[in-house]
Amino acid sequence: MLAAYVPILILFGIAVFIAVFVITVSAMLGPQRGTPRKLAPYESGMEPIGAAIRRIPVKFYVVAMLFIIFDIEVIFFYPYALVFRELGVPGLIAMGVFFMVLVVGFVYEWKKGALKWE
Amino acid sequence: MEPIQIPPVDLTLIAPLLTITAWAIVLLLVDAFLIPDERKKLTGYLALAGLAVTALVAVPLWNVDGSTFSDMVVLDRYSLTLTWLFLLIGGLTIAMALEYLPRHGIEQGEFYPLILFAVASMILLAQATDLIVIFLGIELLSLTLYILTGFAYPRVTSEEAGMKYLIMGAFAAGFFAYGIALIYGATGSTNLAAINAYLAAEPFVLSEQVLLLAGVGLLLITFGFKIALVPFHMWTPDVYEGAPTPVAAFMSVGTKAAALAVLLRILGSAFPLAYEFWLPVLSVLAAVTMLVGNLGALTQTNVKRMLAYSSISHAGYVLLGVIVATERGVEAFLFYMLAYALTNLGAFAVVIALEQRSESAWSLDDFSGLFQRQPFLAIAMAIFMFSLAGVPPTAGFIAKFYVFTAAYEGGLGWLALIGLLTSAIAVYFYLRVVLRMFTRDPGRPVEPAMDRGLHLNITLAAGLTLLIGLLPMPVVNLVERSLVALGL
Numbered sequence: 015m016l017a018a019y020v021p022i023l024i025l026f027g028i029a030v031f032i033a034v035f036v037i038t039v040s041a042m043l044g045p046q047r048g049t050p051r052k053l054a055p056y057e058s059g060m061e062p063i064g065a066a067i068r069r070i071p072v073k074f075y076v077v078a079m080l081f082i083i084f085d086i087e088v089i090f091f092y093p094y095a096l097v098f099r100e101l102g103v104p105g106l107i108a109m110g111v112f113f114m115v116l117v118v119g120f121v122y123e124w125k126k127g128a129l130k131w132e
Numbered sequence: 133m134e135p136i137q138i139p140p141v142d143l144t145l146i147a148p149l150l151t152i153t154a155w156a157i158v159l160l161l162v163d164a165f166l167i168p169d170e171r172k173k174l175t176g177y178l179a180l181a182g183l184a185v186t187a188l189v190a191v192p193l194w195n196v197d198g199s200t201f202s203d204m205v206v207l208d209r210y211s212l213t214l215t216w217l218f219l220l221i222g223g224l225t226i227a228m229a230l231e232y233l234p235r236h237g238i239e240q241g242e243f244y245p246l247i248l249f250a251v252a253s254m255i256l257l258a259q260a261t262d263l264i265v266i267f268l269g270i271e272l273l274s275l276t277l278y279i280l281t282g283f284a285y286p287r288v289t290s291e292e293a294g295m296k297y298l299i300m301g302a303f304a305a306g307f308f309a310y311g312i313a314l315i316y317g318a319t320g321s322t323n324l325a326a327i328n329a330y331l332a333a334e335p336f337v338l339s340e341q342v343l344l345l346a347g348v349g350l351l352l353i354t355f356g357f358k359i360a361l362v363p364f365h366m367w368t369p370d371v372y373e374g375a376p377t378p379v380a381a382f383m384s385v386g387t388k389a390a391a392l393a394v395l396l397r398i399l400g401s402a403f404p405l406a407y408e409f410w411l412p413v414l415s416v417l418a419a420v421t422m423l424v425g426n427l428g429a430l431t432q433t434n435v436k437r438m439l440a441y442s443s444i445s446h447a448g449y450v451l452l453g454v455i456v457a458t459e460r461g462v463e464a465f466l467f468y469m470l471a472y473a474l475t476n477l478g479a480f481a482v483v484i485a486l487e488q489r490s491e492s493a494w495s496l497d498d499f500s501g502l503f504q505r506q507p508f509l510a511i512a513m514a515i516f517m518f519s520l521a522g523v524p525p526t527a528g529f530i531a532k533f534y535v536f537t538a539a540y541e542g543g544l545g546w547l548a549l550i551g552l553l554t555s556a557i558a559v560y561f562y563l564r565v566v567l568r569m570f571t572r573d574p575g576r577p578v579e580p581a582m583d584r585g586l587h588l589n590i591t592l593a594a595g596l597t598l599l600i601g602l603l604p605m606p607v608v609n610l611v612e613r614s615l616v617a618l619g620l
Contacts, residue, residue: 016342104138118157125164 076128087116142200145207148190148215149255155182156248163241172241176230179244183223183251190215203323204262210462213614214258214393217470221386222251224477224593229378230585232484238284238376247382250276254390261401263312263322266394270308270358273390274301277383281375293374300367304357311350318343324402331405338408345409351398352413358391359447361417362424369428372440373494377487380436381480384443385473388450396454396465407457414455415547421448422554429561435483436494438561439476442520445558446472449551453535456542459615464531464538466611471519471527471600478593479516482509485586499565500572510569512594519597521562522555527600534608 055062094101094109101108123129143150159182163175190212199206226247233239253272260266278301282294316322318341319330331344338345356364372380399410425445432438450472453465486498486509503510519528532555539548600607 101138115157118161122160122164 073131080123080128083116083119087113139202140200142198144193144196145198145200146205146259147193148186149252149259151189152182152186152248152252152255155179155185156245156252159248160242160245163245167241172239173230173234175241175244176226179226179248180223182248183219183226187216187219190219199261201265203325204265205256205259206261207259209614210393210397210466211255211258213466213611214389215255217389217466217473218251218254218258218386221382221389221473221477222247224473224481224589225378225382225386227585227589228381228477228481228484229376231583232376232378232487235487236284236376238287240283243280243283246276246280250280250382250386254386257390257394260394261324261397263315263324263398266398267305267308267312269394270354270391271305273387274305277301277379277387280379280382281371283379284376287374289374290376291374293371296367296374297371300357304354307350307357308354311347311354314343314347314350316347318347324398327402328404331403338406341406344406348403348406348410349413352410352417355391355395356417359388359395359451360444361447361451362421362444365421365424365444368444369437369440372443373434373436377436377480377484380440381477384439384480385469385476388443388447389469389473392447392450392454392465392469396457396462399454400457400462404457411455414451415544418448418451418455418547419550421445421451422550426554426557426561430557432561433496434494435496435499435565438565439479439483442558442562443476445554446476446520448554449532449535452539452544452547452551456539456544458538458542460538461542462615463608463611464534466614467534467604467607468531470607470611471531471597474593474596474600475516475519475526475528478512478590478597479520481586481589481593482513482516485509485590496565496568499568502569504573509590512590513569514566515594515597517562517566519601521559523559525598525601527597527604530601530604 055066090109090112094105098105156179159175159178162178163172167174193207193212194209197208226244229243229247233243250273253269253276257266257269257273260269278294278298281297282291284290312322315327319327321327321330353364355361357367360368372384375383399407403410422445425441425443425448429438429441429445432441450465450468453461453463453468455461483494485506487494499513502513515526519526522528522532524530532551536548536551539545539551
């Protein structure tokens with residue numbers, strides 16, 4: 015029964031082989047003349063300032079979390095817009111319930127001050 | 133383009149679930165907008181009212197039977213009995229929390245809607261007949277419990293407990309999702325009945341069904357974590373100790389009951405043909421759980437940790453009723469859950485009565501001489517300890533008797549024997565608490581703070597524990613009738 019999945023295993027093997035092969039060969043055969051500029055971390059042409067790992071205000075985390083809610087909302091609304099007519103009234107009710115739950119969450123977080131930056 | 137068919141939906145079948153969810157959502161807004169900070173108890177009373185209304189809504193459904201949402205959700209008497217059990221657990225938890233939260237300075241209105249959401253997800257689990265819906269229920273339950281575990285926010289132990297539970301829970305959810313994927317790969321469905329129909333269609337050799345076995349194994353791991361079976365139990369004592377005590381009480385009975393109920397449905401309706409695989413696995417888990425849970429409790433001097441280990445061992449006992457998968461086994465499971473819920477919630481309520489603000493009274497010494505100071509508390513605690521140990525005439529005795537008989541009749545005599553032997557071990561550490569309360573002099577003056585809610589809670593739990601122990605027949609009739617198929 016598992017024999018059907020052998021091609022996937024082969025594909026996986028090929029992927030690993032190519033990745034390892036390319037990196038090893040380029041490291042062994044390629045010319046390596048490093049200058050300070052070449053060896054610096056790539057920051058889109060900017061001069062690097064400080065380490066990349068540092069403390070970030072936790073507020074960003076809250077913003078990201080709240081953003082996901084509305085992101086998901088949009089993901090559901092786009093396909094719904096496409097089949098709006100076909101779904102008819104039951105679809106409208108279903109989306110209404112979905113939207114109401116979302117609005118409750120939004121109103122709650124607004125009231126609790128989660129949207130205030132300071 | 134073809135018109136899209138929306139499957140017919142019968143909302144009456146999920147009326148209790150809808151009621152409690154809607155109540156929780158509205159309560160969340162009412163709490164945020166209308167209830168002032170110093171009167172958050174009002175939110176608790178409203179939550180209790182919501183539980184009562186939901187229980188009433190469920191009553192006329194007793195003679196209704198059916199499934200809806202493309203057979204993803206079912207309503208039967210089994211799920212209804214469980215619904216009432218969950219509502220009772222939620223109610224007792226809220227009654228405990230009403231005094232506990234302000235005393236510890238962590239009173240926030242969100243606590244009560246969160247309990248309602250947790251109960252709603254447990255009701256969903258009792259009614260679910262599709263692996264996806266079960267996953268949804270488990271996730272909703274876990275999400276609320278993560279927050280509740282860390283609810284005593286500035287307290288480090290509570291945060292630690294929440295973090296531990298979150299990380300372990302996330303792993304368990306991953307196992308569950310992967311298990312669903314493998315089972316879907318093997319059988320082409322996530323619906324429990326459809327899985328069984330596929331397996332029953334033609335004879336197969338179980339050991340050759342690699343995908344199926346791996347999938348079922350992954351599901352069992354998740355349930356092992358949720359029910360706290362050994363060896364997936366490591367988180368339990370830490371989380372119960374760190375979590376606010378009402379939450380620990382809720383988790384020790386509520387989560388376990390919901391997870392066991394859905395495990396029973398999965399094993400019974402999707403994989404009865406694979407019992408050669410899961411029966412030995414779960415039998416060994418049950419045996420090890422009973423042993424390790426009781427032996428672990430022996431050495432504890434912290435009563436809260438002792439109750440955590442005791443809840444592990446009780447999960448082992450209940451599992452006996454689940455895995456024999458006979459009608460008597462299911463009855464025994466329902467009865468045991470009810471008896472255990474009342475007893476354990478009562479025991480936790482006594483622990484709460486002894487807890488002071490910013491001071492934990494969980495050591496065995498704090499129970500010394502309790503009888504002289506607070507005879508009511510001591511007697512109630514003695515009843516709960518006797519019931520947990522399985523001494524007659526308490527509910528715990530009847531429950532253990534019921535489970536062991538079911539296991540013996542179902543051909544699991546050796547497990548029943550292990551259960552009996554480990555119960556004998558358990559008597560030692562339960563009675564140690566009782567002995568301390570009645571014989572020793574008070575070590576240090578811990579003045580228990582009792583209020584009406586806790587008082588009522590403890591009285592109710594102790595009274596029902598004794599009543600069910602003395603007159604078990606009404607409850608036995610109820611659990612027997614909750615298995616009777618309709619129209620018979």
